[in-house]
Amino acid sequence: MQNTAAYGSWPSPVSAALAAAGDGRPDHLGTVGDEVWWTAPRPAEGGRRTLVRRRADGTEETLLPPPWNVRSRVIEYGGRPWAAVERPGTGPLLVFCHFPDQRLYVHEPDAAPGAAPRPLTPVSGVGGGLRWADPVPMPDRGEVWCVLEEFTGPAPTDVRRVLAAVPLDGSAADDRTAVRELSDGRHRFVTGPRVSPDGRRAVWLGWDHPRMPWDGTEAILATISADGTFEDARPVAGGPEESVPQADWDAAGRLLLASDRTGWWNLYRAEVAADGALGPLRALCPREEEFAGPLWQTGLTWFRALETGPVAVLHGRGDAVLGILDPDTGTLADAPGPWTAWSSTLAVHGSRVLGVAAGPDRRHEIVELDTRTGRTRVVGSPHTDAVDPAHYPDPVVRTFTGPGGRDIHAHVHPPRNPAATGPAGELPPYVIRAHGGPTGHSALVLDLEIAYFTSRGIGVAEVNYGGSTGYGRAYRERLRGEWGVVDVEDCAAVAAALAAEGAADPARLAIRGGSAGGWTSAASLVRTDVYACGTIVYPVLDLKGWATDETHDFESRYLDGLVGRIDEVPERYEERSPVEHVDRITAPFLLLQGLDDVICPPAQAERLLARVAGRGVPHASLFFPGEGHGFRHADTMIRALEAELALYARVFGFDRPDVPELELRT
Structure with missing residues (x-):
């Protein structure tokens, strides 16, 4: 039996604590002999990631207890942080990156049970130090090959990246000179090497500023000499306007790679001759579909x-x-x-x-x-239903029409609760969610943060606005030069359409997003009057600051494509930055920020708050110590989710006595 209650006030078993406990996903999957290993999130353990081992008999164990945290900081978003090889008689040899100090460690869980991992690489006090990713253990050579990111000065852009060989005997643990460099540093960014089945060749990816890896990359092929040096390294695919996000080998030693040369990331194969010459690339399954995606981390x-x-x-x-x-x-x-x-x-x-x-x-x-x-x-990592699945959203895949008749892809999650329904004649509030990236994608998967709202009577629409991945190069390049315009327009078009068709209350619409989605949320409050309030999470707010020295190296030239070169269109940087136009913000907002965020630093959030203070706009802010770009601690996620609900309760006019009241300043 359903009880009638105001939208937003419905009781729900989907608590903020439950949503926080289910945050994150298994990742960086690998096989070690007959076993399966992966990294897994631990929100209740300070947000660390551990390594899980599934033995051949199906039993699971956590390989690395606290405080070990298996996560790389290469390009800040990270790369593959571990690799292991099976050794007959002695068990697996594991190499992994520990997040706090970013050193590589070696661990032999079967050969020396109970022994602590041993460091393989040194600590550097220069800038962001030494960082490692995409390890490839080469025990026959006594080395592990990987990506080395080395800071050469205090600025975030004082950095170089090469392929490197680290001795497995620990001789480089205190000696940077014992690390052997394999590539020549010609590219600003590199991924880890993939070694051919016969061990004679390696392939990796490289690219340079101002391109992002979805703009243009090169696949680099090299011969591996008898002494383990890389020779005759040369580009064999890709280029400034062709993105190759993965290159690898098949069992016969043929090169496989994904390329968007046709406008879609498709799969190609080429023969490699005995002298290293590459034959023509042949499309294996040409379709207007994506067979790869954006390279936000190395090793995907x-x-x-x-x-x-x-x-x-x-x-x-x-x-x-x-x-x-x-x-x-x-x-x-x-x-x-x-x-x-x-x-x-x-x-x-x-x-x-x-x-x-x-x-x-x-x-x-x-x-x-x-x-x-x-x-x-x-x-x-089997899925279990902690609550009745009838409390989960029942999403609908939609294609809306935006300005100029363009398609906008979205997932609409109407309110859903088996025990509650809204009053007759009342329309539900809706939260429009903008994903991060912005070269990213909202996947249609169960998200308990979304269920937290829909089960309480608040609809959610995830918008894969122009610029999103999954729909071909032309769709993602709609955002070129138009960030802060197309994304804002597309989100507003979805909100307006839901209101026009009678699915959402036009007076109770909210915009919400994190990172680049936080930018879209803030820009939407500046540029439109569609929303009654907004939630802005670790956002970009000041383009001029972000384009100079207020972000990390990987994205430091991202705005060249998203907005235009700052020396060519400086007025665009000022016109689109929310921090420059706080006088246009009239809707209440909540700002959530991690204090350790080096990608979207707290300085930008503080700048916005300082400029909006005293202007009469109700707002609240929460800053979280120990959190970087993306919240990982369970207590942070709980506080942030409850604060967001409290904002909507305050603005949309429903009661939520189960969450702390949010104090709004003006």
Whole structure:
């Protein structure tokens, strides 16, 4: 039986604590012999990431207890932080990056049970220090090959990146000179090397400012000499206007890579001659679909070749699903099951393919596909329903029409609660959510933060505005030079459409986003009168500051494409920056910020608050010590979610005595 109650006031078992406990997902999947390993979030343990080991008999164990935190800071967003190899008789050899000091460590969990990991790399006091990612253990050479990010001065852009070889005997733990460099530093950014099956060649990716990796990258091919040096390194694919986000090998030693040369990231293969010459690239399954995505971290994986010839691929429009591709015929068969969105991490072992997948009614799980039988099963991090699934949202995939007739992709999550319904004649409030990136994508998966609102009678619409990935290069380049315009317009168009069709209360619309989504939220409050309030989370607010010295190296030239070069269009930087136009903000807002954020630093949030103070606009702010870009501590996530609900209760006019009241300043 349903009780009638005001939208927003419905009782719900989906608590902020439950949403925080389910935050994050398994990642960086790998196989070690017959075992499956992955990193897993631990929000209740200070937000660290641990390493989980699933043995061949199905038993699981946490390999690294607190305080170990398996996470890299390379390009700040990180890269693959661990790798391990099986050794007959002595068990696996594990190499991983520890987040607090960013050193590489080696660990032998079976050979020396109870022993602590040993450091392999030194600490540097220069700038951001030494950082490592994408390790490839080479025990026969006594080394691990990886990406080295080395700061050369105090500024965030005083940095170089190369491929490096670190001795496994620990001789470089206090000696930077013992680290052997493998690449020549010609590129500002590099990914880790992928070594061919015969050990004779390596391929990696490189790119330079002002391009982002989804703008243009190069696949670099080199010969590995007998002494382990890289020779004759040369670009073999990609370029300034061609993005290659992954390059790897098949079992026969042929080069595989993803490229968007046709406007879509498709998969290609080429023969490599004995002298290293590369044959022509052949498209394996040409489609107007994406077979890869944006390289926000080094080491992301959208395809893996099986030993028997087929290639496991992630592909689709919008979200990606797992398929098995016959590269000779182009035949593609998708894996069965309820999973509609697969993450960019794949592993293969024999005939098995493993990935991380989720769906609208389930959080991310470790899923195994047996290509011999075609059967799938969950082998790790299984989804469990902590509450009745009737409290989960029932989303609808929509395509709205924006300015000029352009398509806008979105997921609409109407209010849903089996025990409550809204009063007759009342329309529900809606929160329009803008994803981060902005070169990113909101996947259609179960998100308990969204369920926290929908189960209380507040609708949520996730907008994959122009600039989002998953819909081809032309769609993501709609934002070129138009950040703060197209994203704002597209979100407003979705909000207006929901109101016009009678799904949402036009007087109770909110805008919400984090990072680049925080920018869109703030810019929306400045440029439109659509929203009654907004939630702005670790945002970009000042383009001029962000384009100079207020962000990290990876994104320090991002605005060249999103806005235009600052020396060519300085007026655009001022006109679009919310911090320059606080006089246009009239709607109440909540600002949430981590104090340790080096990507969107707290200085920008403080600048906005200082300028809005005394102007009569109700607002609140919460700053969280120990939090960087993206909240990871359970107590932070709980406080932030409850504060957001308290804002909507205050502005939209419903009662929520179960959350602390939010004090709004003017």
